[in-house]
Amino acid sequence: MLDTIKENILLPIRAFQLRYLPIIILYFCYGFSSFTSIAQMFWVKDKLSISAIELVELSFWVSSPWTVKILFSQIIDNISIMGNRRQSYIYIGAFCNLLGSSILIALANDYDLTYLGSVYHQLLLSGILVSTGFMIQDLVADTLCAELVNHNASFEEKKYEIGIIQMLGRISLMFAILLATIIGGYIASNYNYSDITWLTLLLPIISVTSSCFLNKNIIQSEGIFNFKISIIGIIIVVISLFFGMLKIPYNQEIVFCFNLILIIFLFKIICTHQDNQTFREITLIGIMLFAARIDPQTGVGIEWWMIDELKFDPIFFGVLRQISFLLGLIGTWLLSGYLLKKDISIIIVVLVLINAILFLPYIGMSYGLHNWTLRHFGFGAKTIAVVDTFIDGPFTAIIMVPILALSTLYAPKYNKPTWFAIAACWLNLALSSSTLIGKYLNKFFIIERGEYSQVSNLLIAKLIIGVTIPLCTVWICSILRSKNKVILNPLPT
Numbered sequence: 226m227l228d229t230i231k232e233n234i235l236l237p238i239r240a241f242q243l244r245y246l247p248i249i250i251l252y253f254c255y256g257f258s259s260f261t262s263i264a265q266m267f268w269v270k271d272k273l274s275i276s277a278i279e280l281v282e283l284s285f286w287v288s289s290p291w292t293v294k295i296l297f298s299q300i301i302d303n304i305s306i307m308g309n310r311r312q313s314y315i316y317i318g319a320f321c322n323l324l325g326s327s328i329l330i331a332l333a334n335d336y337d338l339t340y341l342g343s344v345y346h347q348l349l350l351s352g353i354l355v356s357t358g359f360m361i362q363d364l365v366a367d368t369l370c371a372e373l374v375n376h377n378a379s380f381e382e383k384k385y386e387i388g389i390i391q392m393l394g395r396i397s398l399m400f401a402i403l404l405a406t407i408i409g410g411y412i413a414s415n416y417n418y419s420d421i422t423w424l425t426l427l428l429p430i431i432s433v434t435s436s437c438f439l440n441k442n443i444i445q446s447e448g449i450f451n452f453k454i455s456i457i458g459i460i461i462v463v464i465s466l467f468f469g470m471l472k473i474p475y476n477q478e479i480v481f482c483f484n485l486i487l488i489i490f491l492f493k494i495i496c497t498h499q500d501n502q503t504f505r506e507i508t509l510i511g512i513m514l515f516a517a518r519i520d521p522q523t524g525v526g527i528e529w530w531m532i533d534e535l536k537f538d539p540i541f542f543g544v545l546r547q548i549s550f551l552l553g554l555i556g557t558w559l560l561s562g563y564l565l566k567k568d569i570s571i572i573i574v575v576l577v578l579i580n581a582i583l584f585l586p587y588i589g590m591s592y593g594l595h596n597w598t599l600r601h602f603g604f605g606a607k608t609i610a611v612v613d614t615f616i617d618g619p620f621t622a623i624i625m626v627p628i629l630a631l632s633t634l635y636a637p638k639y640n641k642p643t644w645f646a647i648a649a650c651w652l653n654l655a656l657s658s659s660t661l662i663g664k665y666l667n668k669f670f671i672i673e674r675g676e677y678s679q680v681s682n683l684l685i686a687k688l689i690i691g692v693t694i695p696l697c698t699v700w701i702c703s704i705l706r707s708k709n710k711v712i713l714n715p716l717p718t
Contacts, residue, residue, distance in 0.1 A: 234245050240389045243438065244373055248390060249397040250435035251315070251366040256401025263406075263542050264369060264413035270334065270529055270674070272418075277526040279373045279665050284522070285477050285660045287352035289465050290360045290377045291491050291653040294646035295491060299451065300641055301364055311365055311372075311438040318361035319429035325354030326425040333419045362432055366394065368642045369439075399554045399584060406546035413539035453494055454643060457487050478666070480483025481657055488654060489632045491647050495640065508571060509702045511651060514628060514696035517573045518655035520580075521687045524661030526672030530680050535590065535606040570706075584688055586610075591681040628652070662690060 269275065306313035328351040331338050341347050374386045412421050464483045468476040492511065493530075498506050531537040537545075586594065586609050595606035632648045666686050670679035 244440055245390055245393055246438040247435040248366045248394050250367050251362045251432060252394045252398040254432045256398040257405045258428055260405035260409045261421055263539050264408040264418045266528055268418035277524045277672055281524045281664045283348055283669055286349055287356055290353060290357040294360055294364060294460045294649050296462055297361055297364055298624040298642040298646035299455045301622050312439055314361055314365050315436050318358040319433045321354050321358030322429040323352045330422045333422045342686060367645050403550040406550055417516045457491055461487055485654055495644055495647060509706060513573055513699055513702050515655045516695045518652055519694050520659050520691045521666055522660050523683060523687055524663055525669045529674055530677045534677060541607060570703055573695055573699055577692060581688060581692045588684045591684055
């Protein structure tokens with residue numbers, strides 16, 4: 226028992242090799258990019274006259290570059306720039322990050338950028354550029370996971386090494402997020418946001434250093450150019466940009482529906498190599514994972530309520546995030562092997578119910594639970610939030626373990642980056658649907674600065690939707706599974 230625990234603890238250290246550094250650095254930069262989020266939250270609340278609904282809309286558009294990974298995956302697979310299809314795209318991603326960060330720095334320091342539009346449009350452009358940069362570098366990192374293995378090794382050795390690389394990348398990502406939360410709360414409390422934004426320039430510089438450790442002699446996998454996939458990728462980009470620039474009613478809904486239809490069609494194209502039984506299996510798994518990722522966003526109005534009513538300050542927000550990510554890292558580390566042997570439907574049901582139960586204290590505090598506990602037991606909102614986060618922490622990131630396993634298990638022989646891009650777009654569309662649902666909830670239950678009478682109703686509606694959709698979807702898919710005799714195990718046991 227002790228030997229097994231010791232082996233698991235030491236495995237990442239023993240498995241590390243210098244040639245893995247490009248992947249580790251790229252994932253670290255993406256994870257650490259959230260270090261300004263706490264300071265930005267207070268800056269937006271106190272300095273900008275942007276409504277909660279507009280901020281929810283911003284989050285929708287800022288996430289849109291991740292839905293066009295399909296097009297970029299075909300480009301990275303087939304188009305070489307300056308004789309290289311890896312380093313050059315790391316540089317392009319870093320340049321996009323640099324431009325986006327520069328716009329944010331100018332906005333935070335009151336430089337005149339009115340030629341780019343209103344404050345809303347400046348934030349929009351900055352966010353899209355930064356997201357695009359990280360999306361490109363993420364694709365490169367995903368591709369390198371398959372290319373940095375020892376190609377002279379046996380099949381089983383290659384399979385094991387790919388698993389090691391993915392594990393190290395995941396650890397790097399989660400460690401970076403944890404480090405960002407530790408630093409984020411401190412700098413938000415001690416420095417002005419206008420000064421903090423200058424630190425964002427470090428990330429593109431660090432990401433570029435990853436290319437220094439990239440072996441130029443690695444075997445770069447060749448993708449098979451698929452005209453249909455490329456055309457659909459272009460259509461997705463054009464639709465997203467066209468409706469993103471137009472301030473017309475329901476533009477987000479139009480983009481979402483178009484992208485949903487096109488990505489479903491892409492799944493059909495890339496799964497042509499699969500037999501009917503496997504295709505049905507992938508379809509049901511994809512539907513359940515989509516539903517599992519639907520968790521309506523409450524928007525910044527709830528954060529304002531926490532600041533004004535629950536008296537959460539920047540340091541405390543940082544503490545909560547540190548606890549959440551630390552326990553999430555521990556939970557992922559300890560429970561991954563167990564989860565990979567379980568049915569995905571069971572995993573979804575259990576995690577949805579756990580998250581629902583652990584969300585109840587916040588609904589209670591919207592009715593004054595923290596005041597009652599303070600009078601009778603001597604602890605208030607902060608203690609409740611800390612205890613709730615301690616319990617919830619190990620389950621926050623754990624759903625990604627079976628998702629990554631399933632993506633790897635069903636990846637086709639060719640165009641692996643395109644496969645992973647389509648899978649990522651599918652899951653990001655689920656997050657976009659969460660944003661859209663959150664937007665309508667915020668329109669129905671209006672929350673503005675200092676006006677929090679609708680907080681309880683908003684939280685209850687979020688809970689009901691966040692539980693009903695995944696559980697009903699799993700129930701329907703279970704019936705179809707039984708009818709079609711489809712076994713939905715993430716990995717062979």
